[in-house]
Amino acid sequence: MSESIKHECGIALIRLRKPFQHYLDKYNTPMYGLNKLYLMMEKQVNRGQDGAGVANIKINVKPGSRYISRYRSVEPQAVADIFGKINKKFRKAQKLAKDTKRETGIDAVHDAAWWQDNVAFTGEVLLGHLRYGTHGQNEIENCHPMLRQNNWRSRNLVMAGNFNMTNVDDLFDKLVSLGQHPKEKVDTVTVMEKIGHFLDEENQRQFGKFKDQYENPELSDVLAANIDLKRVLERSCKDFDGGYAMVGMTGYGASFVARDPAGIRPAYYYMDEEVVVVASEKQAIKTSFNCAYDQIQEITPGHALIIAMDGSVEEVPFIDRIEQKSCSFERIYFSRGSDPDIYRERKKLGRLLIPQILDEVKQDLKHTVFSYIPNTAESAFLGMIDGLEDHLAKERKQAIMEGILFEDQLEELLTFRPRVEKLISKDVKVRTFIASDAMRDDMVSHVYDTTYEVIEKNVDSVVLIDDSIVRGTTLEKSILSLLDKLSPKKIVIVSSAPQIRYPDCYGIDMSKMKEFVAFRAALALLKERNLEHILDEVNLKCMLALENGTASQENFVKAIYAPFTDQEISDKIAEIVKPKNLQAELSIVYQTVENLNIACPNHLGDWYFTGNFPTPGGNQVVNKSFVNFMKGIEVRAY
Numbered sequence: 057m058s059e060s061i062k063h064e065c066g067i068a069l070i071r072l073r074k075p076f077q078h079y080l081d082k083y084n085t086p087m088y089g090l091n092k093l094y095l096m097m098e099k100q101v102n103r104g105q106d107g108a109g110v111a112n113i114k115i116n117v118k119p120g121s122r123y124i125s126r127y128r129s130v131e132p133q134a135v136a137d138i139f140g141k142i143n144k145k146f147r148k149a150q151k152l153a154k155d156t157k158r159e160t161g162i163d164a165v166h167d168a169a170w171w172q173d174n175v176a177f178t179g180e181v182l183l184g185h186l187r188y189g190t191h192g193q194n195e196i197e198n199c200h201p202m203l204r205q206n207n208w209r210s211r212n213l214v215m216a217g218n219f220n221m222t223n224v225d226d227l228f229d230k231l232v233s234l235g236q237h238p239k240e241k242v243d244t245v246t247v248m249e250k251i252g253h254f255l256d257e258e259n260q261r262q263f264g265k266f267k268d269q270y271e272n273p274e275l276s277d278v279l280a281a282n283i284d285l286k287r288v289l290e291r292s293c294k295d296f297d298g299g300y301a302m303v304g305m306t307g308y309g310a311s312f313v314a315r316d317p318a319g320i321r322p323a324y325y326y327m328d329e330e331v332v333v334v335a336s337e338k339q340a341i342k343t344s345f346n347c348a349y350d351q352i353q354e355i356t357p358g359h360a361l362i363i364a365m366d367g368s369v370e371e372v373p374f375i376d377r378i379e380q381k382s383c384s385f386e387r388i389y390f391s392r393g394s395d396p397d398i399y400r401e402r403k404k405l406g407r408l409l410i411p412q413i414l415d416e417v418k419q420d421l422k423h424t425v426f427s428y429i430p431n432t433a434e435s436a437f438l439g440m441i442d443g444l445e446d447h448l449a450k451e452r453k454q455a456i457m458e459g460i461l462f463e464d465q466l467e468e469l470l471t472f473r474p475r476v477e478k479l480i481s482k483d484v485k486v487r488t489f490i491a492s493d494a495m496r497d498d499m500v501s502h503v504y505d506t507t508y509e510v511i512e513k514n515v516d517s518v519v520l521i522d523d524s525i526v527r528g529t530t531l532e533k534s535i536l537s538l539l540d541k542l543s544p545k546k547i548v549i550v551s552s553a554p555q556i557r558y559p560d561c562y563g564i565d566m567s568k569m570k571e572f573v574a575f576r577a578a579l580a581l582l583k584e585r586n587l588e589h590i591l592d593e594v595n596l597k598c599m600l601a602l603e604n605g606t607a608s609q610e611n612f613v614k615a616i617y618a619p620f621t622d623q624e625i626s627d628k629i630a631e632i633v634k635p636k637n638l639q640a641e642l643s644i645v646y647q648t649v650e651n652l653n654i655a656c657p658n659h660l661g662d663w664y665f666t667g668n669f670p671t672p673g674g675n676q677v678v679n680k681s682f683v684n685f686m687k688g689i690e691v692r693a694y
């Protein structure tokens with residue numbers, strides 16, 4: 057994407073199912089799990105750049121030894137920073153292990169017990185998280201995994217998630233009404249405290265059951281063997297409204313990953329005899345464990361994958377499912393495009409745009425050059441070119457069938473290829489020099505480089521595909537002017553995603569209406585057509601509904617867009633982003649929602665395009681977001 061919508065988060069969980077000695081013997085390193093975790097995290101840095109964190113639990117430790125380790129970082133290269141520290145620790149430990157051998161004769165280097173007794177991060181359960189915050193600042197305290205500690209092993213909880221709750225304020229109030237005094241309002245803490253509260257209760261319940269049968273020191277193991285995590289999740293998550301893939305590790309080594317009932321946020325898992333792993337993206341699992349794609353399963357929405365202390369696994373329902381609406385933005389943009397399904401879907405998105413594009417260039421392929429915004433739009437671009445080839449094949453077939461061609465015409469018809477050029481490349485280095493003064497816009501325009509001399513001036517049209525257009529600022533401030541320097545007759549900007557009209561509230565940090573160029577277009581059209589009273593009407597409805605607690609029943613903001621066709625909004629967007637001195641004609645083509653649903657049939661969550669929120673809390677957020685806009689308040693609406 058030429059302008060980034062803010063990313064979300066990524067999770068990675070590994071459970072080593074065999075004794076630690078197995079990995080030490082087989083892979084000849086005490087860092088087998090850590091190395092895999094590192095890989096899974098590096099393969100998901102696309103999901104969050106604010107910070108990262110890892111935590112580790114050792115399952116069999118004597119009282120008095122540490123069994124939870126954690127590192128977090130908000131450095132620019134957070135994952136490398138964390139693993140750099142861990143590696144340093146292990147280098148030191150290797151040395152210590154060799155010294156131990158020399159001094160005592162014990163072969164510490166190859167002894168799992170030695171490693172687990174002496175070195176942190178040698179536990180069997182490993183959790184990694186990449187963060188792009190939707191709540192709270194980008195600070196180390198807000199980085200996951202978060203800890204809820206207790207002297208009872210089975211009451212400890214370590215949590216991380218890719219999530220956003222629409223009702224986190226209500227959840228917080230509930231904690232207070234339970235008599236708690238939370239030390240923070242950060243959403244991860246709130247969610248963890250909620251789950252932690254019911255974990256405590258479950259501990260108490262089991263304690264009550266067994267306290268007469270066992271001596272207290274034995275109870276720790278008895279509790280661990282009997283805690284019912286499904287029950288804990290059922291009780292704690294029932295009033296969550298949001299999108300989530302929440303990972304929890306307990307102090308005794310059992311872990312879980314709970315996925316929201318509409319399957320909004322992604323979560324995949326793989327297991328074999330050695331490991332159980334969970335990640336936000338299939339590709340991270342595939343590359344890290346070299347398994348086959350069909351061995352990687354999706355966690356069923358409304359279900360939790362529970363990995364018991366003994367390494368056994370079950371996938372259990374913990375909340376009633378609602379209509380599945382998995383986030384389509386994962387497919388369009390967020391997730392890595394090297395996942396074969398996502399790659400195919402992105403190509404299809406490009407291909408489905410062909411009829412609209414041909415209309416824009418009046419079928420004149422001889423004078424049209426196709427290109428793309430580098431990186432993320434590449435697959436959609438390839439699909440678009442496939443679509444053009446199909447279109448040409450059809451034309452050839454028709455002409456041949458009609459049989460009215462002269463030899464030179466036939467020659468031309470058979471040899472014609474779509475004109476594909478790389479017109480724009482990204483010059484990443486320029487970014488670091490961007491200053492916050494009057495030079496900024498000029499500097500921004502140099503983040504991209506253009507290729508000259510491939511466009512026939514004032515004759516050719518340029519079709520440029522991007523994966524989405526949120527604010528339109530990069531188009532306005534750099535891309536359009538750059539393209540215009542090539543002097544095309546017309547510029548057609550194509551978005552492989554539909555118009556972004558509504559905020560997200562399920563994990564993507566995109567919550568302010570004013571930021572969306574589609575919203576600005578609707579505002580401009582309302583003004584032009586003397587329909588501005590609609591703004592006040594919607595505002596009143598939203599405010600009333602928010603006041604009397606019915607705001608989650610309906611998305612009133614849809615009325616803002618209702619008077620206009622998609623085309624009218626697209627045309628207005630083109631006007632808004634058009635730099636004043638642009639010579640070329642400009643139009644913008646957006647994917648239709650119907651075609652998006654065709655291209656990504658298993659990811660029908662499209663609330664940011666349609667306003668159809670999958671949970672009631674979504675309506676509440678969009679209504680509030682609108683009221684905030686009208687009041688001129690620039691805060692997140694959840």
Ligand SMILES: NC(=O)CC[C@H](N)C(=O)O
Pocket residue numbers: 063064065187188189190191192198217218219220221243244563564
């Ligand atoms: N994008 C996310 O999933 C963010 C997780 C969580 N809401 C946070 O802000 O830390």
